[in-house]
Amino acid sequence: MEYNAQFLEDTQNGLSDSPKRLPSRYFYDKIGDKIFQEIMAMPEYYLTNSETEIFKIQAKEIINSWKIDKDIPFELIELGAGDGTKTIFLLEELLHQNYNFSYLPIDISQNVLDDLVNNLSEKLPDLKIEPKQGDYFMILDELSQDDKQKIVLFIGSNLGNLEDKIAAEFLKNVTASFRNKDKLLLGVDLKKDFKTILQAYNDESKITARFNLNLLQRMNNELGANFIVENFLHDPEYDEEEGAAKSYLKSLTNQSVHFSINDKVFHFEKDEKILMEISRKYDDDVLNNLLIDSGVQIKAKFVDSRSYFADYILEK
Numbered sequence: 502m503e504y505n506a507q508f509l510e511d512t513q514n515g516l517s518d519s520p521k522r523l524p525s526r527y528f529y530d531k532i533g534d535k536i537f538q539e540i541m542a543m544p545e546y547y548l549t550n551s552e553t554e555i556f557k558i559q560a561k562e563i564i565n566s567w568k569i570d571k572d573i574p575f576e577l578i579e580l581g582a583g584d585g586t587k588t589i590f591l592l593e594e595l596l597h598q599n600y601n602f603s604y605l606p607i608d609i610s611q612n613v614l615d616d617l618v619n620n621l622s623e624k625l626p627d628l629k630i631e632p633k634q635g636d637y638f639m640i641l642d643e644l645s646q647d648d649k650q651k652i653v654l655f656i657g658s659n660l661g662n663l664e665d666k667i668a669a670e671f672l673k674n675v676t677a678s679f680r681n682k683d684k685l686l687l688g689v690d691l692k693k694d695f696k697t698i699l700q701a702y703n704d705e706s707k708i709t710a711r712f713n714l715n716l717l718q719r720m721n722n723e724l725g726a727n728f729i730v731e732n733f734l735h736d737p738e739y740d741e742e743e744g745a746a747k748s749y750l751k752s753l754t755n756q757s758v759h760f761s762i763n764d765k766v767f768h769f770e771k772d773e774k775i776l777m778e779i780s781r782k783y784d785d786d787v788l789n790n791l792l793i794d795s796g797v798q799i800k801a802k803f804v805d806s807r808s809y810f811a812d813y814i815l816e817k
């Protein structure tokens with residue numbers, strides 16, 4: 502059986518931890534990608550609608566805040582290309598105002614990039630698009646060799662799935678090669694009432710439950726594990742003091758799981774929880790704390806009409 506050694510190591514290390522944990526970056530196999538699309542379309546998951554509203558209604562103001570000279574070429578770089586449904590509002594406005602720019606979506610998945618390019622070249626035939634497949638930091642490093650001004654997008658509150666220490670490191674690395682006029686547009690979910698946040702991760706139709714349980718199925722398929730998926734319950738919490746939603750899978754019974762690939766067994770007590778994902782919620786203070794070592798600062802902030810979500814503009 503061919504398998505991904507890093508996937509095996511990361512999942513088994515997490516299951517050996519106390520308390521147990523699994524890395525949420527492994528949610529996104531083919532099925533996980535599809536379930537995430539369903540999540541973004543569900544009524545409880547306000548994050549997508551809120552950020553779309555910001556881009557739709559405030560594209561002009563966002564672009565003005567970049568203070569870019571229309572005659573000088575610049576690069577609009579997106580980390581994690583996605584399907585472009587939000588970014589398209591910025592792209593349309595930039596084209597409409599005749600800015601001189603190229604759009605460089607970066608993603609680890611060539612499939613995601615191919616879909617995005619097809620979609621955008623149909624909708625925006627005048628767009629100069631240069632997809633880059635690979636690791637964010639390696640590509641950012643390559644791109645820093647030219648002296649074009651850079652606007653880097655990291656949206657969708659993807660930062661929120663990183664613990665604060667790792668998020669701070671990530672922001673420091675992304676902005677390390679920034680020159681004076683370069684900017685990071687960072688989209689993050691804001692702290693708000695308990696119920697609204699918890700519902701976004703505990704939807705009635707149990708789509709988010711499927712999203713979490715799919716990782717157990719993925720380990721069965723790819724690592725020869727024998728998780729009985731029905732023996733685990735999706736059990737999310739919102740820790741208001743910490744400002745983070747946390748998704749757990751709770752073991753419904755005393756049980757053992759065997760990985761045939763390397764003959765390892767993991768035991769789960771009844772009610773024992775596996776931490777699957779954190780989804781951090783932010784405010785200015787939280788973000789400022791993360792930025793301390795990065796050398797960039799908040800220059801502008803755009804929020805939706807309910808103040809649920811924010812797109813921050815950060816620069817040196």
Ligand code: AVI
Pocket residue numbers: 540548657658659660661662701702709712778779780
């Ligand atoms: C990708 N990320 C920002 C999502 C979030 O809100 O943390 C992933 C997600 N997990 C459950 N629902 C959505």
